[in-house]
Amino acid sequence: MRGYRQEEGLDFKESFAPVARMEAIKIFLAYAAHKSFTVFQMDVKTAFLHGMLKEDVFVCQPEGFIDVDHPSHVYKLKKTLYWLKQAPKAWYDELSMFLLQNHLFKGTIDPTLFIRPFDNDILVVQVYVDDIIFSSTHPRIESCDPVGTPMEIKDKFDLDQNGTPVDATKYRSMIGALMYLTSSRPDIVHATCLCARCQAKPTEKHLQEVKRIFRYLRGTVNMGLWYTKDSGFELTGFSDAEYAGFKDTFKSTSGGAQFLGEKLVSWSSKKQDCSALSITKAKYVSLSACCAQVLWMRTHLTDYGFHYNKIPIYCDSKSAIAISCNPVQHSRTKQIAIRYHFIKEHVEKGTIELYFVKTDYQLADIFTKVLPVDRFNYLVRCLGMRSLSP
Structure with missing residues (x-):
């Protein structure tokens, strides 16, 4: 059966869609303004696929997906599809049941209005098919x-x-x-x-x-990244690690930040897969992860016409830099998995260059550990975050 072939009374009984009147929405907004609370809007994706069918509906097998052993068989639907006449009504029934179960009650004359009063506060929900606006006089975490x-x-x-x-x-x-x-x-x-x-x-x-x-x-609701026009477009990276930062597993945390000029475009904070036996090895593993991200960005930027070599990566561990720049496999690095040693090849080729930076100026520090307020705010500014409020 196809949607346009459905007959009322035979294939479906009701095809009601919960559409709020424009006056009802304006009343809702006027009340929100009167009470000075924020209105939130949400859209339910694939809303009509959530409705449960009350009738028995059978459909043909989709073209291209016909069972060769049973080409004449049909499917029995459990839930609604978009072309079914009863889909809007089934979606409304599903939504209203959920709201009623959560202690909201339906409006006296408007079935698209749901209200939940509690003490001196009120929660109001207005439904317009699969779009919902709601607000409350009880802001809670706000x-x-x-x-x-x-x-x-x-x-x-x-x-x-x-x-x-x-x-x-x-x-x-x-x-x-x-x-x-x-x-x-x-x-x-x-x-x-x-x-x-x-x-x-x-x-x-x-x-x-x-x-x-x-x-x-x-x-900090108005904070965001600020990309300036005239700050260059050089690719740079910062790498840091906190040694054994997680108390239960004693695994280290890698932190990385990649910039184009002064514009922060990539960042990460990730628990390391391996258990590093020293802070140097933890920094070396983090350095390899940062190198991998920089190399991916380098390849991606070739489509934009940029070709980078000698890409600077900044690390605050001279020992980790020394290991990366030494092509000889030192006995102290035997514990480190082979997959992290690819950085040596790219240092030798000249694709990347490693530079030491003092911890005070290590911008990836914010991705590895909890910091005091002054240090945290300093790094936030260095990352290019600003208040974007007008």
Whole structure:
């Protein structure tokens, strides 16, 4: 059966789509302005694929996917498809059931309005097919006190195996939101990646750390990367590592930052796969990872007409630089996996050049460890982050 061949009363009973009146939306916005709270908008992707069918609907096998053994068989649908007449109604039923189960009640005359009052506050949800606008007079985390850094300097972060467990689904959802944000906020990368290591069994301690990141974001909501026009376009890299930074596994953390001129375009904070036996080896492994990223960028930029050689990478370990520049395999490097030694080849070819930089000017430091406020803010400025508010 095809959607345009459906007959009302035979193939479906209702084809109602939850469309809010324009007046209802304006009333919603007027109320939001009256109460001075923020309105949020969301769009449900593939909304009509979530509705459950009440009727038995059979469809032909799609062209190109016909079962050769059973070419005349048909499929029985469990959920709606976009061309079904009853798809909008099924989606509305699914959405309204979810909202009602979460203690919202439907408007008296407007079935697209859902409200949940609690104490002196109210949550209002307005539905327009698969678009939803909502707001609340209870801002919760929006009213939190901002802090100066994403993490506080204290004992090393650990799995806290004896701590009080929390809802893992909620914790992972918060981590997922922060992970999405790290693509434009390098200042929270290290803290977010550190908290992400505890998603299997999060505890109250871990949840408080995640909430602190949100508190930091609340105070720096207008911060972002600022790309200047006349800052050059030279490819450079910074590499750093914190030795045995994770208390439970004693594995080190690699941090890297890559710039085009003064424009930060790539950054990372990652737990090392291997267990380094010294800080020099941890820095060497991080240096190799930074080199790999720089080489990828070098190849990618050839399509733009740029051809880089002698690309500078800055490291604050003279020992790690010495190992990288020495083509001879020293006995002290036997413990390091062979895959990290490719950096020596590129140093010898002249593709990259390694330079020592004092720790005070190591820009990748922010991706490896928790820092005091002054040091953190200094590196944030050096990365090119500015307040983008008008």
